[in-house]
Amino acid sequence: MILGNQPTGAPEEEATPKWGNSPVTFHEGTLAEIRQYIPQFERRGFGLSLQGNEQCRMNQRLDTIVRLPFHDDNALIPVGVVSKDYALVPHTDVLDVATKSLEAAQIAPDKVRTQLKITEYGERMALSLFLPDEYQFDPGDGHPMALRLECMNSVDGSTRFRALMGWFRFVCSNGLIIGVTRSDMRRRHVGDFRLQDIGDVLTSGLKEADKEKKNFKNWRMSPVTINKIAPWTEEHVRKAWGFKAATRAFHIARTGADAEIAGQYKGTTPTTIPVRRTTQVPGAPKECRTLYDVSQILAWLAKERRDLQEQLEWREAIPELMNSLN
Numbered sequence: 001m002i003l004g005n006q007p008t009g010a011p012e013e014e015a016t017p018k019w020g021n022s023p024v025t026f027h028e029g030t031l032a033e034i035r036q037y038i039p040q041f042e043r044r045g046f047g048l049s050l051q052g053n054e055q056c057r058m059n060q061r062l063d064t065i066v067r068l069p070f071h072d073d074n075a076l077i078p079v080g081v082v083s084k085d086y087a088l089v090p091h092t093d094v095l096d097v098a099t100k101s102l103e104a105a106q107i108a109p110d111k112v113r114t115q116l117k118i119t120e121y122g123e124r125m126a127l128s129l130f131l132p133d134e135y136q137f138d139p140g141d142g143h144p145m146a147l148r149l150e151c152m153n154s155v156d157g158s159t160r161f162r163a164l165m166g167w168f169r170f171v172c173s174n175g176l177i178i179g180v181t182r183s184d185m186r187r188r189h190v191g192d193f194r195l196q197d198i199g200d201v202l203t204s205g206l207k208e209a210d211k212e213k214k215n216f217k218n219w220r221m222s223p224v225t226i227n228k229i230a231p232w233t234e235e236h237v238r239k240a241w242g243f244k245a246a247t248r249a250f251h252i253a254r255t256g257a258d259a260e261i262a263g264q265y266k267g268t269t270p271t272t273i274p275v276r277r278t279t280q281v282p283g284a285p286k287e288c289r290t291l292y293d294v295s296q297i298l299a300w301l302a303k304e305r306r307d308l309q310e311q312l313e314w315r316e317a318i319p320e321l322m323n324s325l326n
């Protein structure tokens with residue numbers, strides 16, 4: 001049951017994007033231009049400043065990661081406490097290795113559009129490198145997708161370093177993401193940490209891209225009905241992402257528009273609870289007809305998560321959810 005129209009998306013997704021407890025800013029440009037938005041860090045001993053006659057000594061097992069003065073901010077800012085065996089990997093090193101990996105793959109870095117997502121003090125960074133136009137792919141709906149390399153890094157030990165390949169759909173200004181390319185690397189910031197493995201992820205991802213294109217085309221040719229989607233959202237989407245997401249998925253599939261819950265949960269299911277229509281989902285048909293349409297619904301819901309870590313986790317769940325519908 002749809003109770004009316006509203007001009008905005010779901011309220012829970014309207015707040016400023018964040019990563020953990022930190023607000024996130026966005027920057028776009030070339031690889032060279034992006035560098036100016038990335039601060040530098042160093043490790044220092046972990047101790048207390050003295051007051052009066054207090055005594056203290058440095059902690060022998062821990063260090064402090066400090067953001068150095070950046071642009072007009074001349075202050076030193078501590079961003080985390082790490083163990084002595086923690087390997088500090090500066091964000092600029094990630095940028096440099098990603099640039100070299102592109103050059104090794106004979107992809108001109110100056111033709112790569114770059115998006116940077118970085119937390120308030122710079123402790124966490126997500127770098128998206130959109131490969132040139134010749135790597136784009138139109139699955140047949142007139143909405144091309146770009147192949148991209150993503151690198152995620154932290155200097156405070158809050159997240160592991162990751163490099164992965166995936167697809168970005170251009171139809172929405174914020175992008176629709178399908179995280180089905182299996183090229184992926186995760187590393188803890190300890191021991192034999194090797195940023196050079198970014199190149200292996202890029203090379204492998206380029207090889208697997210053709211397989212993914214066939215997969216998208218197969219989804220485009222695979223019909224699915226709302227009668228099949230309904231029990232799938234009730235069981236699989238609800239189990240993976242919760243009642244609200246299952247409700248939104250079903251109503252996007254049925255109408256092409258997102259929705260927010262307007263009725264009481266008690267005695268209802270994601271397919272029967274009253275909702276209010278919110279916003280038309282870019283690139284979505286008025287009624288879902290193929291598995292590819294379903295994949296775009298899941299990608300939309302993942303992209304709409306406020307927290308960047310949640311976005312990634314939801315994207316990673318898409319292949320399994322798609323398999324449960326096949």
